[in-house]
Amino acid sequence: MQILTNSSLRQRNTFGIDVRARRLVDYDSVAELQDLIWQRQRQADASPLIHIGRGSNLVLMGDIEGTVLHSRISDIVVTADEGDNIYVRAGAGLAWDEWVAYCLDSGWYGHENLSGIPGEVGAAAVQNIGAYGVEAKDTILYVDAVDLHTAEVRHFCAAELDYGYRHSRLKGDLQGRYAVTHVHFRLSHSFRPCLHYGALADELRRRDIRDYDVTAAMLRQIIMELRADKLPDPARLGNAGSFFKNPVVPRETYDRIAATHPGAPHYDMPGDMVKIPAAWLIEQTGWKGRALGPAAVYERQALVIVNTGGATGADIAALMCRVRDDVEHHFGIRFEAEAQFVGLP
Numbered sequence: 001m002q003i004l005t006n007s008s009l010r011q012r013n014t015f016g017i018d019v020r021a022r023r024l025v026d027y028d029s030v031a032e033l034q035d036l037i038w039q040r041q042r043q044a045d046a047s048p049l050i051h052i053g054r055g056s057n058l059v060l061m062g063d064i065e066g067t068v069l070h071s072r073i074s075d076i077v078v079t080a081d082e083g084d085n086i087y088v089r090a091g092a093g094l095a096w097d098e099w100v101a102y103c104l105d106s107g108w109y110g111h112e113n114l115s116g117i118p119g120e121v122g123a124a125a126v127q128n129i130g131a132y133g134v135e136a137k138d139t140i141l142y143v144d145a146v147d148l149h150t151a152e153v154r155h156f157c158a159a160e161l162d163y164g165y166r167h168s169r170l171k172g173d174l175q176g177r178y179a180v181t182h183v184h185f186r187l188s189h190s191f192r193p194c195l196h197y198g199a200l201a202d203e204l205r206r207r208d209i210r211d212y213d214v215t216a217a218m219l220r221q222i223i224m225e226l227r228a229d230k231l232p233d234p235a236r237l238g239n240a241g242s243f244f245k246n247p248v249v250p251r252e253t254y255d256r257i258a259a260t261h262p263g264a265p266h267y268d269m270p271g272d273m274v275k276i277p278a279a280w281l282i283e284q285t286g287w288k289g290r291a292l293g294p295a296a297v298y299e300r301q302a303l304v305i306v307n308t309g310g311a312t313g314a315d316i317a318a319l320m321c322r323v324r325d326d327v328e329h330h331f332g333i334r335f336e337a338e339a340q341f342v343g344l345p
């Protein structure tokens with residue numbers, strides 16, 4: 001366990017926002033985490049307790065006058081191997097993309113399309129990360145967590161967590177209550193590529209690659225290249241990936257927009273709902289590439305807000321509000337942020 005006091009979180013969030021935590025704890029095991037919670041109970045310490053991963057989906061709004069927890073649990077255990085299925089438990093502190101690479105090296109398939117997503121295994125189960133037609137929930141069976149109030153260990157099955165588009169109960173009604181310690185996945189010994197997602201299918205066509213020629217390594221490589229082309233590298237330009245969720249609206253809302261914007265992009269969803277790309281809506285308001293102080297809408301992908309230098313959480317929130325309000329004014333659709341605001345007074 002490592003405990004730092006009055007520690008800068010600048011290197012701990014991909015926006016590079018410079019705030020401080022009164023106490024920053026990197027713990028290495030479930031037992032260490034439980035000891036820490038029991039110690040708080042003994043000392044009647046009711047100061048805020050915030051769990052972070054690699055900070056790749058956070059907007060830190062100010063100094064944190066409490067404890068910031070971070071997991072370094074990174075064990076990988078095969079719990080069962082039955083026919084085509086392999087069941088593996090992974091520690092929450094593993095870097096997500098290192099986990100994906102490890103799976104591919106081991107011949108365990110199911111995560112290829114999620115290559116290159118920043119963050120950790122624990123957060124992937126909180127956020128239900130997704131990309132190129134695949135979501136974390138497709139392979140998650142169970143999530144082990146520790147109750148931050150009682151130190152009790154919980155074993156959630158995926159159905160209990162109510163997974164949806166970038167959603168789980170761990171970021172809903174259970175937000176802030178549990179620290180995820182391990183995630184149990186069901187992966188496959190057979191490679192069954194998922195290639196239907198529009199941008200991926202287009203890229204395969206452009207490269208003249210047939211579906212049956214695609215290998216897992218090739219798929220990972222193509223996805224990494226597509227991502228590098230579209231998303232800024234946080235090491236060079238601070239960002240949190242897609243800032244807003246793509247809105248899912250009733251069909252009549254889409255029809256109203258299409259009447260004035262013929263050919264507006266959309267994806268049909270169950271229940272006569274329609275998903276409209278948030279990036280397209282932002283582009284129509286003219287925000288793509290525009291800045292407000294040291295925060296800007298990324299010039300190559302309007303869904304990404306970037307820190308052009310020294311932005312605070314308030315700068316990013318101000319730009320977010322302007323973009324969200326303009327989209328609402330133009331289209332009557334209110335965006336929901338995908339990034340999470342931490343340390344709001």
Ligand SMILES: Cc1cc2nc3c(=O)[nH]c(=O)nc-3n(C[C@H](O)[C@H](O)[C@H](O)COP(=O)(O)OP(=O)(O)OC[C@H]3O[C@@H](n4cnc5c(N)ncnc54)[C@H](O)[C@@H]3O)c2cc1C
Pocket residue numbers: 014050051052053054055056057058071092117118119120121122123124126127128129130131166171178179180181231232233234239240241242340
């Ligand atoms: C360049 C870039 C590209 C991205 N691309 C994608 C993408 O394609 N698809 C996608 O879905 N996301 C994407 N993201 C967003 C981000 O990578 C994911 O949301 C990721 O899961 C966040 O992981 P993290 O470890 O950084 O978590 P953080 O951002 O630190 O935390 C996110 C949330 O999880 C909670 N949390 C973290 N760890 C734990 C834990 N062990 N126990 C309990 N709660 C925890 C935090 O409290 C917080 O609420 C991208 C981000 C960037 C910067």
